[in-house]
Amino acid sequence: MDSLAAAPGTGPATSPxxxxxxxxxxxxxxxxxxxxxxxxGILNCTPDSFxxxxxxxxxxxxxxxxxxxxxxxxxxxxxxxxxxxxGAAEVPExxxxxxxxxxxxxxxxxxxxxxxxxxHASTAxxxxxxxxxxxxxxxxxxxxxEMIQLVAQRQAYxxxxxxxGNSRTMDQLSRYTDVVADVIAELQQLRERFYTAGVSAxxxxxxxxxxxxxxADQNWDLxxxxxxxxxxxxxxxxxxxxxxxxxxxxxxxxxxxxxxxRDSATAATTALAAANGVWGVRVHDVPASLAAAKVAxxxxxx
Ligand code: PMM
Numbered sequence: 001m002d003s004l005a006a007a008p009g010t011g012p013a014t015s016p017x018x019x020x021x022x023x024x025x026x027x028x029x030x031x032x033x034x035x036x037x038x039x040x041g042i043l044n045c046t047p048d049s050f051x052x053x054x055x056x057x058x059x060x061x062x063x064x065x066x067x068x069x070x071x072x073x074x075x076x077x078x079x080x081x082x083x084x085x086x087g088a089a090e091v092p093e094x095x096x097x098x099x100x101x102x103x104x105x106x107x108x109x110x111x112x113x114x115x116x117x118x119x120h121a122s123t124a125x126x127x128x129x130x131x132x133x134x135x136x137x138x139x140x141x142x143x144x145x146e147m148i149q150l151v152a153q154r155q156a157y158x159x160x161x162x163x164x165g166n167s168r169t170m171d172q173l174s175r176y177t178d179v180v181a182d183v184i185a186e187l188q189q190l191r192e193r194f195y196t197a198g199v200s201a202x203x204x205x206x207x208x209x210x211x212x213x214x215x216a217d218q219n220w221d222l223x224x225x226x227x228x229x230x231x232x233x234x235x236x237x238x239x240x241x242x243x244x245x246x247x248x249x250x251x252x253x254x255x256x257x258x259x260x261x262r263d264s265a266t267a268a269t270t271a272l273a274a275a276n277g278v279w280g281v282r283v284h285d286v287p288a289s290l291a292a293a294k295v296a297x298x299x300x301x302x
Pocket of ligand 1: 239
């Protein structure tokens with residue numbers, strides 16, 4: 001921890017990270033803002049994520065970046081240790097835990113509300129112990145029985161995200177009759193498995209899973225009909241940040257901008273989704289989406 005005290009750009013200029021020494025009151029889900037869309041900052045502690053892989057691979061760097069997003073106003077910090085990009089290699093659970101548990105603990109102690117992006121029940125359990133409050137699981141229909149049990153036993157908040165197959169197969173699994181209706185039906189079936197295990201409705205958030213077993217056009221269809229997801233009765237979270245469908249759009253037939261050059265387009269999706277009542281957005285560039293969420297709230301919810 002001591003090495004962090006000197007981490008640049010992470011705290012008030014005069015006092016380097018006192019926050020890590022004095023634990024804050026734990027952040028609570030029920031204290032999240034309700035007058036605008038919630039902004040979840042992405043913290044990928046991975047060497048190979050598609051847009052920021054390697055940037056925050058060392059634990060100290062990851063904590064510093066998480067704190068930067070927290071101070072920049074992120075409502076939630078989503079900490080993950082396994083890339084979910086199509087074709088990504090699976091990460092052993094012990095390695096995933098080595099990457100993320102100290103990060104979660106430090107951010108929770110600093111007063112951040114932390115979610116853990118994991119497919120593994122064992123990692124999710126340890127992350128809850130370390131101070132995470134939300135489990136963000138991209139498994140979709142491949143969710144494990146252990147994960148469902150854990151969510152029930154620990155009464156944790158859980159992001160029920162739509163996905164089919166795994167990171168190697170999902171790109172071949174994008175056949176739908178009507179993408180919105182089919183994704184909603186699959187989320188409802190998935191939700192039943194959680195209810196059967198004793199999970200209550202208030203624990204669940206839903207996410208259409210932009211880019212997971214979806215083509216670019218299907219992603220746009222989902223974003224155009226977010227109100228239908230809200231009708232499921234849970235907060236709706238979306239993750240468009242820097243994704244390939246934005247690169248395809250911006251390329252306009254030419255070279256697609258690099259993932260890190262897609263933040264303005266991401267903020268535009270935040271503004272539109274927020275104006276359509278989405279509960280939360282998962283983004284890399286926190287200040288841009290926070291501004292977009294505030295604009296949308298002022299414009300729509302006068
Ligand atoms: N996308 C990614 C990872 N986790 N979680 C949720 N709930 N929704 C998403 O759309 C989502 C996610 C992939 O993006 P990344 O590689 O930038 O983290």
